[in-house]
Amino acid sequence: MPLHRRDLFKASGAALGVALLEGCARPEPVYIEQPLERSTVPPGASLWRTTMCGQCEAGCGIKVRTVDGNAKKIEGNREHPTSRGGVCALGHSALQGLYDPDRVTMPLRRTSPRAAGAASGAGAFAPASWEEALRAVGGAIAAARDASPARIAAVTGDDGVAGAIWSRLLLALGAPALVLDEPFDRLVERSAAHRVFGVAVAPSYDLERADMVLGFGAAFLDRWRSPVAYARALAEMRARGGRFVHAEPRLSLTAAAADLWLPVRSGTEGVLARALAGVVLAAGRASEEGAARYQQLFPVTPPDLETAARTCDVALARLETTARALLAAERPVAVAGGAAALSRDGLASVAAGQALNLLFGVVGRPGGVTVEGGVDWLAALAPGAAEPEPLAALRRRLEAREVDVLLVADADPLHRAPAGWRLDELVRGVPLVVAITSALDDTALEADWVLPAQVDLERFVVTGAHPAVATAGGGPVLSVGRAAVDPLGEARHPAEVALALAAGQEQLSTPVSWQGIQEAVVEALGGDTRFVASPRESRRAIDGGARAGFLVAAAPAPSAGDSSMGGEAFREPGGTGDDDASQPAASLRLVPFESIKAGDGRGANRPWLQELPDPLAPVMWASWVELSPRDAATIGVQTGDWVRLRVAGSSADAATLEMGCIVSLSARPGTVAAPLGHGHHDYGRYARGRGANLMGLVHDEQVEGCDAPALLDVRVFVERLARPPRKLAVYGRGLGDSEHLPRGWGAHESAPPARSADTRPAAAAPAGTEGTEGGSR
Amino acid sequence: MTRWGMVIDTDRCTGCEACVVACSAENNVPTVGEDDAAMGRAMHWLRIERVVEGEFPDTRVRFVPVLCQHCGAAPCEPVCPVYATYHNDEGLNAMVYSRCVGTRFCANNCPYTVRTFNWRKPAWPEPLDRQLNPDVSVRPAGVMEKCTFCVQRIHDARHEADADERELRDGDVSPACAQSCPTQAIAFGDLADPESRVSRLARSRRAFQLLDDLGTAPGVVYRRGGLDLEETVMGELPLPGAADD
Amino acid sequence: MTEMAAGTAPAHHDPEASLLEVARPRPLLLVGSAVTGLLVVLLFVLWGYQAKEGLGVAGINRPVFWGIYIVNFVFWIGISHAGTLISAILRVVHAEWRRPLTRCAEAVTVFALMVGGLFPLIHMGRPWLFYWLLPYPNYRGLVPNFRSPLVWDVAAITAYLIGSSLYLLLPMIPDLAMLRDRSSDRGGVRYRLYRLLALGWRGTPLQWAALERGIGILAVAVIPVAVSVHTIVSWDFAMTMTPGWNSTIFGPYFVVGAIYSGIAVLLLAMAILRRGLHLEHVLTDKTFDNLGRLCLAMTLIWGYFTFAEHLTTWYAGDAASDSVHHALMSGRFGNLFWLMIFLNVIVPFALLVTRRGRRPLGAAIAAIGIVIGMWLERLLIVVPSLSKPRLPGLDGSYWPSPVELGIMLGSAGLFVFLYFVFVQVFPIVSIWEVREGREHKAVAAGQRATELARAGGGTV
Numbered sequence A: 001m002p003l004h005r006r007d008l009f010k011a012s013g014a015a016l017g018v019a020l021l022e023g024c025a026r027p028e029p030v031y032i033e034q035p036l037e038r039s040t041v042p043p044g045a046s047l048w049r050t051t052m053c054g055q056c057e058a059g060c061g062i063k064v065r066t067v068d069g070n071a072k073k074i075e076g077n078r079e080h081p082t083s084r085g086g087v088c089a090l091g092h093s094a095l096q097g098l099y100d101p102d103r104v105t106m107p108l109r110r111t112s113p114r115a116a117g118a119a120s121g122a123g124a125f126a127p128a129s130w131e132e133a134l135r136a137v138g139g140a141i142a143a144a145r146d147a148s149p150a151r152i153a154a155v156t157g158d159d160g161v162a163g164a165i166w167s168r169l170l171l172a173l174g175a176p177a178l179v180l181d182e183p184f185d186r187l188v189e190r191s192a193a194h195r196v197f198g199v200a201v202a203p204s205y206d207l208e209r210a211d212m213v214l215g216f217g218a219a220f221l222d223r224w225r226s227p228v229a230y231a232r233a234l235a236e237m238r239a240r241g242g243r244f245v246h247a248e249p250r251l252s253l254t255a256a257a258a259d260l261w262l263p264v265r266s267g268t269e270g271v272l273a274r275a276l277a278g279v280v281l282a283a284g285r286a287s288e289e290g291a292a293r294y295q296q297l298f299p300v301t302p303p304d305l306e307t308a309a310r311t312c313d314v315a316l317a318r319l320e321t322t323a324r325a326l327l328a329a330e331r332p333v334a335v336a337g338g339a340a341a342l343s344r345d346g347l348a349s350v351a352a353g354q355a356l357n358l359l360f361g362v363v364g365r366p367g368g369v370t371v372e373g374g375v376d377w378l379a380a381l382a383p384g385a386a387e388p389e390p391l392a393a394l395r396r397r398l399e400a401r402e403v404d405v406l407l408v409a410d411a412d413p414l415h416r417a418p419a420g421w422r423l424d425e426l427v428r429g430v431p432l433v434v435a436i437t438s439a440l441d442d443t444a445l446e447a448d449w450v451l452p453a454q455v456d457l458e459r460f461v462v463t464g465a466h467p468a469v470a471t472a473g474g475g476p477v478l479s480v481g482r483a484a485v486d487p488l489g490e491a492r493h494p495a496e497v498a499l500a501l502a503a504g505q506e507q508l509s510t511p512v513s514w515q516g517i518q519e520a521v522v523e524a525l526g527g528d529t530r531f532v533a534s535p536r537e538s539r540r541a542i543d544g545g546a547r548a549g550f551l552v553a554a555a556p557a558p559s560a561g562d563s564s565m566g567g568e569a570f571r572e573p574g575g576t577g578d579d580d581a582s583q584p585a586a587s588l589r590l591v592p593f594e595s596i597k598a599g600d601g602r603g604a605n606r607p608w609l610q611e612l613p614d615p616l617a618p619v620m621w622a623s624w625v626e627l628s629p630r631d632a633a634t635i636g637v638q639t640g641d642w643v644r645l646r647v648a649g650s651s652a653d654a655a656t657l658e659m660g661c662i663v664s665l666s667a668r669p670g671t672v673a674a675p676l677g678h679g680h681h682d683y684g685r686y687a688r689g690r691g692a693n694l695m696g697l698v699h700d701e702q703v704e705g706c707d708a709p710a711l712l713d714v715r716v717f718v719e720r721l722a723r724p725p726r727k728l729a730v731y732g733r734g735l736g737d738s739e740h741l742p743r744g745w746g747a748h749e750s751a752p753p754a755r756s757a758d759t760r761p762a763a764a765a766p767a768g769t770e771g772t773e774g775g776s777r
Numbered sequence B: 001m002t003r004w005g006m007v008i009d010t011d012r013c014t015g016c017e018a019c020v021v022a023c024s025a026e027n028n029v030p031t032v033g034e035d036d037a038a039m040g041r042a043m044h045w046l047r048i049e050r051v052v053e054g055e056f057p058d059t060r061v062r063f064v065p066v067l068c069q070h071c072g073a074a075p076c077e078p079v080c081p082v083y084a085t086y087h088n089d090e091g092l093n094a095m096v097y098s099r100c101v102g103t104r105f106c107a108n109n110c111p112y113t114v115r116t117f118n119w120r121k122p123a124w125p126e127p128l129d130r131q132l133n134p135d136v137s138v139r140p141a142g143v144m145e146k147c148t149f150c151v152q153r154i155h156d157a158r159h160e161a162d163a164d165e166r167e168l169r170d171g172d173v174s175p176a177c178a179q180s181c182p183t184q185a186i187a188f189g190d191l192a193d194p195e196s197r198v199s200r201l202a203r204s205r206r207a208f209q210l211l212d213d214l215g216t217a218p219g220v221v222y223r224r225g226g227l228d229l230e231e232t233v234m235g236e237l238p239l240p241g242a243a244d245d
Numbered sequence C: 001m002t003e004m005a006a007g008t009a010p011a012h013h014d015p016e017a018s019l020l021e022v023a024r025p026r027p028l029l030l031v032g033s034a035v036t037g038l039l040v041v042l043l044f045v046l047w048g049y050q051a052k053e054g055l056g057v058a059g060i061n062r063p064v065f066w067g068i069y070i071v072n073f074v075f076w077i078g079i080s081h082a083g084t085l086i087s088a089i090l091r092v093v094h095a096e097w098r099r100p101l102t103r104c105a106e107a108v109t110v111f112a113l114m115v116g117g118l119f120p121l122i123h124m125g126r127p128w129l130f131y132w133l134l135p136y137p138n139y140r141g142l143v144p145n146f147r148s149p150l151v152w153d154v155a156a157i158t159a160y161l162i163g164s165s166l167y168l169l170l171p172m173i174p175d176l177a178m179l180r181d182r183s184s185d186r187g188g189v190r191y192r193l194y195r196l197l198a199l200g201w202r203g204t205p206l207q208w209a210a211l212e213r214g215i216g217i218l219a220v221a222v223i224p225v226a227v228s229v230h231t232i233v234s235w236d237f238a239m240t241m242t243p244g245w246n247s248t249i250f251g252p253y254f255v256v257g258a259i260y261s262g263i264a265v266l267l268l269a270m271a272i273l274r275r276g277l278h279l280e281h282v283l284t285d286k287t288f289d290n291l292g293r294l295c296l297a298m299t300l301i302w303g304y305f306t307f308a309e310h311l312t313t314w315y316a317g318d319a320a321s322d323s324v325h326h327a328l329m330s331g332r333f334g335n336l337f338w339l340m341i342f343l344n345v346i347v348p349f350a351l352l353v354t355r356r357g358r359r360p361l362g363a364a365i366a367a368i369g370i371v372i373g374m375w376l377e378r379l380l381i382v383v384p385s386l387s388k389p390r391l392p393g394l395d396g397s398y399w400p401s402p403v404e405l406g407i408m409l410g411s412a413g414l415f416v417f418l419y420f421v422f423v424q425v426f427p428i429v430s431i432w433e434v435r436e437g438r439e440h441k442a443v444a445a446g447q448r449a450t451e452l453a454r455a456g457g458g459t460v
C-alpha cells in the first residue's frame, strides 16, 4: 500500500488529536435507572446476606455484602461450625463468576452446525426466549419419551436437591438413572468407604481433636473436600502440639504444611498405609474388633517398612520416624484420597488409608473419621429412582449410541472427562444437547441449546449429599442460604428448568411439581429427623437455618458407619504402574493436581484467580508444568521456558499440550506435575484458550475396580518448545531461587525460641538413599 | 492513642492465598492481564512470599504473607514530593490517591516492595464493575497504591462504635485478609493497647519483624518457628533429621 | 554609529569576521534540522500516546519502577555540565585556550538541561500535575514536601537552567550586537531577534565593564550551582535506603561523571563543528589537546571513584548490597558493566594518554565511547539496584519498550535540533573573546618584543 505524505500527516495529526482531545470529549450521557419499587434498604447501605458458598462441595458458611442489589464482597460466616469464618480464594472469586462479562444471561440457540472445528464460541449461537427454548427442548423430550425414554440422559454435578429433582424427572419420564459428574477421586473414596465403613459417602475427618494426622494423597489444604474447614482444624491441632505427616508425590500446599513430607512415588500411598498398619498391628495397638475388620479387608500380611520404603522410594528413616510418632500418638487419624485415589491402584490405596482408622479405633469418635451422609435427597424427593451413575456410564451409553436427548446442568463433562473417552465426538452424535450453565463451558460449546443458569449467589442453596461434619458439635452440618442477589438477565435455577420441563410434559407417571427449590427442600428435610423433629417443623427449621446459614443435626455422635455392610477384601495395593523397565525411555510420569487457582476448572473465568500467582509455582494466566532441576537440565529448559507434553507410548498422532515450565526444587525427578482445570475452549474472555487441559493427555487408564480414570498413570515425553507462544507470566522470582534470606527467614534457622526446630524439622536424609521416580531419564 | 498493627503467624499460614483474593475484592485492586502480569505489574496489595530451601526430597517451604508494614519510620514517606503518602496519627501509612503525581519514588524506597503502581487505567468490563466496593476509591492510571490496613473498615467500625456511644473494642476491626484467612493466621488490632490480642501475640518469643534491622519500625509482627505450649499432647516427636542421621 | 563601534577592534584587518558568517543557514544544517525536527515530533507524539495510555506502554514495572527515563534524565543533566561548569572553571582560572570553546560548551549546557529537564515530566504518572511540585500559593495551603529530594531537584534544575541560560546569553551580547549591526534586512526576523537579545549593546566602556563584571560573577556563581545540581540528582538515589544507592560517594561521583560525560559531548560537538563549519583555524589541535588532557584526568578520577565504590560494597558484603553487586559484576548485568568499564576507562585512557590520540579524531572516538559508557553507567546505577529487592520473593527484569526507546531517540533529536538551529542563528564561537585573546596575545607579544628590545638594546 503506498503511503502518501498526506496520510502520514493525517496519522500523526490523529494521534496528537486523540491524545489531546481525549480529555475534552463529551461523554455519552448516562441515564441512571431509578428503581420503581421502594426497597426497604436505603440506597448505598450495606446489606449482609447470610448464605452458603456453592463453589465446591464443602459448602462453607458465608455472608455476602450487597449494596443496591449488587454483590460486593464475600466474607466467612464466623458462626458457621465448620468453616468458622474462613473463605478460600475460589470462594471469594464467586463474585467474578457472578459478574463475568461473558456470562450466559439468556437462552442461546445454536445457529451453525455442530462439528469439530466448526464455528465455536458465542458466535455459533443466537439469543432466544425461554418459551422457545422450553418448547423446543420439551418437545424433543416428549418425542424421545414416546419413542424410547431410555434415550434420554441427564448429567449434573449437583448431588443435592437439584440432582434429586433431575432424578425425579428422569424417573417420571422412564429414563435411565441420572449421571453424576462428581470429582473422580471422590468416586473412588466413596467406593472405598462403602467397603471399609459400609457407607458409600466420602468420610469426614475431625482433624482438630486428633493429635496426629496422617495424610495419604489427600491435599486437604489445597482443594480437597473441605479445604477451609480442614485448614482451620489442622491449625488448631498443631497449635496444641499435634503432628502432621503427609504422603504425596508432589509437594502440595498440604505437603508443605506437614511436619514431615513423605514424597512417595505416585500410586504407592497404599503400600505405605499397609506398612504402617503392620506397625500398629505388631505393636498390639489396635482393638480386636478393629483388627478383625481390618484383616477382613486386607487379609494378606502387611509389608514391612523396608519394603514400603523401597516401593514408595522414600528414605526408610523417614518411615521409621513416622511409625514412632504414630505409636506415640493417642488419637491419630488417617486421611486418604486425592492423588492416592487416581492411580490404577487407587481404590485399594485409599481403602488402605481409610482402614487405618479402624486400627486406630477412631471411627465415629471425636478426633477421628465420620461416615455420615446428609439429607438423603434422592430417597426423599425421588423415591424409587436409581442411584446416580458415574460419568463413565454416560460414555458407555454414548458409545452405544443410546442417547437422543442429553441434558447437562451444573456440570462440564466435556472439560473434565479424559480426552481418550472422546466425549466431544460422541456428544456431537447426539441429536439434541442442552447445557444449562452460567458460562460457555466446553460442554455448552457442543450444545444445541445453552440455557442460562443462576450461579449459587443467585440461588437458594443447601448442602448436597456430603454434608460438612462439625468438629465440635458432632452431627452433620447442613449449610443453607437464600439468594444473595437477583439473578442476572434471565438466568434460572437448573432445577427449576427441570420443573418447567416436567410441567410441559403430559401425564407423567409421577408428578414433579414443587413450587420451587425451597419447597422441595422443605419436603425432603421434613423426613429427616436428625434435623427436624417433625415434617411440620420443616419450614420453620429451614427459615431459621437460612437466617443462620446452617442447620446442625441433633444426632449426638458422628456415625461409625455400618460394619455389617461391605467388608469385601481389597486386592493388596502394590504400587502399580511404575514398572520402570517397561516404560518408554525418557518419559516422565504425569502428576495432575487441583490448584487453588482453577479448582476443577470453574475458577478459570475469574481474573482474580487467573492473576493469582500459584503459591508454589507462581504462574499467572496460564497453566504450567513443574519439573525437577535434573529433568529440566536434561530437557534443556529453565523456569519461564515452554515445553510440549506428548503422551508416551502412543502413536504418532498422540495428544500434545503446550505449557510454560517452572523448575521446582521440590519436584520429584522423573515426574512432571501440572494443574487441572485450565485450557477451556471458551468459558468467557478470561478463560478462553488459557493454559492447557491436562485431561487431553489422559487416555483409557482406569482405576481398578472403579469407574474413574487413573490420571496419575499417564507418562509423557517432555520437550522444549523452540518458539514459545508468549511470555510466561511468572510472579517475581519463581520457585526455589532464594539468593539471600533476610534474618529469621531460613527454614533451618532457629529464630527466637529454643523449641523452634521441632515444628518445622529439617527433613534431611542420608544422601543417596532416595532415588528418583522411574529413574528413566 | 491507637497504633494499628497486625500479627501474622507463619506457622499457621498454609499459603492458600485466600487473603490475597479477599484483599483485591475489598479494595478494588485491579487485575492487569497476562502481558502486564508477565512484566511484573500485577497489583496485589498482599503477596505470599515463598521461602524454599533444599532440593527434593528435603525441600522445606515456608509462606510469609507480605503487605505494607505500616512502618513507624516509613522510608516511603519523606521521599514523596507532594505528601501523597503520609503517616496518620493512628500509625497508618496512608495514601492520598488524588494527590499522587506518580513519581514512584516511594516504591523505590520501600524496602518491602509492597507498593504497586497503576501502569494503565484499570478496567472492570461490565458487569464486573458491579462488584466494586463503594467505600474504596478506584485509582486512576499513574497513581501509586498499596495496602491501607483496610482503613475504610476502621472508619466503619468507629462510626458504629460512635453510633452505639462506646469506645472501639479489640476485635471490632478486621481487615479483609484477616477476616477470610481459613487458619486465622492474621490478627489485627491496636498495638498501643497492651491488653489487645495483637499485643499479646506480639509479645511471644516467636515474634519477629521483617527487616527490622533497617529501623523501619514495622507495624506488622510475624510469628514463627515453635510452639507456645510447653507440653505437647503426645510428647516428643523424634526429630526426623536426627533419626535420619 | 558605525558597525565597527560594536566590536572592540578596528575592522581594517579582522580575522574573526569570517566567524560571523558561520551563523547562517546552510543546506546540510537545514537537512539536519529537518530530520531532527521529525524526531522531535516523534518525541511529542509518543509522549502524548503515553500520557493517554498510561506508563504501561513503557517497560518499567515492579520492582524496576524507574527505567531509562530516569537514566536519560541523569545522563542529560550530566551532559549539561559540559558547558557551564567547564567554561566557568576555565574562565575563572583564566585558561586562555578556553576562548574558542566556551560558547559551544554553554550551548550544550542549556540544551542538555532542557532535554534532561523534560524527562522527569515524561517519567511521571500524571505529568499534567507537575506544578504540584512547585510551592505556589493556594487557598488550601498545600506545599510540596521539602524533605523530598525530588523537590530539591526541581529547585536545583530550575536554578541551573536560569543560571546557565544567562551564562550563555550574557557573553553573547557583543556578538549579537555585531550581528545586529551587520544585518542588512532591518525589518527581518533575525534583525529583530538580534536587536532584542543584544539589549542595546553599544560597546561603551561602561557596558564593557558591566559585562566583564557580570560574566565574572556568573562564572563564579554557576560553579556551585552546577556542582549542587548533580549532587542533588545523585541524592535522588543516595538518600534512599535502596541497596547500591545509599552511598556517601554518590554526590561527588555524579559530579565527576557529569563533568566527564560533559567534556566528552563537548569534544564530540567540537570535532563535528570543526569539520562541518571549517573552524580548523579556531578549534585548533591545541584546543583538543588541552581538553583531551582534562578529559584524561576525568577518566582517571571517574575510574578511581568507580573502583572505590564497588570495592567498599564488595568488602562490606552485606547481603542486600551484595546481591546487587553480584548482579553487576558477574550476574545479569555483568556484560553491560564490563562494557562500561571498557568504554569509560580503557578506550579513553588508551587514546587520550598519547598526544596523537588527543587529536580531533582520537578525541572524538574516545568521546563516543565515553558518552555511551556514561549512559550505561546511569543505567547500571538505576536498574540493578531496583531489580534486586531485599525480600527474596520479587525479582526484577527490565527492558525498555519501543515507546521508551522512541522517546529517547526523540530526546537526542531534540538536543541536536536545538543545537543545529542555534548554530544557524548564533555564532557558535565567541567572536569577541577569540579576538580579545588574539589581541591579548598580540599585546603580550608586543610587550615581550619591547621588553626584549629594551633588554637586548635594540636588536629588533
Ligand SMILES: Nc1nc2c(c(=O)[nH]1)N[C@H]1C(S)=C(S)[C@@H](COP(=O)(O)OP(=O)(O)OC[C@H]3O[C@@H](n4cnc5c(=O)[nH]c(N)nc54)[C@H](O)[C@@H]3O)O[C@H]1N2
Pocket (backbone or CB within 6 Å): A032
Ligand atoms: N467531596 C465533596 N463532597 C461534598 C460536596 C463537595 O463539594 N465535595 N458538597 C456537599 C454539598 S454542598 C451537598 S448539597 C452534598 C450533596 O450530596 P448528595 O445529596 O449525595 O448529592 P448527589 O450526589 O448530587 O445526589 C444524591 C443521589 O440522588 C440521586 N437522585 C437524583 N434525583 C433523584 C430523585 O429524584 N429521587 C431520588 N430518590 N434520588 C435522586 C442521584 O442519583 C444520587 O445518587 O454533597 C456534599 N458533599
Ligand SMILES: Nc1nc2c(c(=O)[nH]1)N[C@H]1C(S)=C(S)[C@@H](COP(=O)(O)OP(=O)(O)OC[C@H]3O[C@@H](n4cnc5c(=O)[nH]c(N)nc54)[C@H](O)[C@@H]3O)O[C@H]1N2
Pocket (backbone or CB within 6 Å): C139
Ligand atoms: N454542576 C453542578 N453544579 C452545582 C452542583 C452540582 O452538584 N453540580 N451543586 C449545587 C450545590 S448543592 C451547591 S451547595 C453549590 C455550591 O456552589 P459554590 O458555593 O460555588 O461552592 P464551591 O464550588 O465549593 O465554591 C466555594 C468557594 O468558596 C471558597 N472558599 C472556601 N472556603 C472559604 C472561606 O472560608 N471563606 C470564603 N470567603 N470563601 C471560601 C472556595 O475557594 C470556593 O471558591 O453548587 C451548586 N451547583
Ligand code: SF4
Pocket (backbone or CB within 6 Å): A053, A054, A055, A056, A057, A058, A059, A060, A083, A086, A087, A088, A089, A090, A091, A092, A226, A227, A228
Ligand atoms: S472451600 Fe469450597 S465452599 Fe468453602 S469457601 Fe472454598 S469454594 Fe467455597
Ligand code: SF4
Pocket (backbone or CB within 6 Å): B012, B013, B014, B015, B016, B017, B018, B019, B020, B048, B063, B065, B180, B181, B182, B183, B184, B185, B186
Ligand atoms: S489466608 Fe491465611 S493461610 Fe491463607 S495465605 Fe493468607 S495468611 Fe496464609
Ligand code: SF4
Pocket (backbone or CB within 6 Å): B067, B068, B069, B070, B071, B074, B075, B076, B077, B093, B109, B110, B111, B112, B113, B114, B115, B146, B216
Ligand atoms: S512497608 Fe513500604 S509502603 Fe509500607 S510504610 Fe513501610 S516503607 Fe512505606
Ligand code: SF4
Pocket (backbone or CB within 6 Å): B079, B080, B081, B082, B083, B084, B085, B099, B100, B101, B102, B103, B104, B105, B106, B107, B143, B144
Ligand atoms: S508515586 Fe505518588 S505517592 Fe509515591 S512518591 Fe510519587 S507522588 Fe508520592
Ligand code: SF4
Pocket (backbone or CB within 6 Å): B022, B023, B024, B026, B027, B045, B046, B067, B146, B147, B148, B149, B150, B175, B176, B177, B178
Ligand atoms: S489489611 Fe486490608 S488492604 Fe491490607 S492487605 Fe489486608 S486486606 Fe489488603
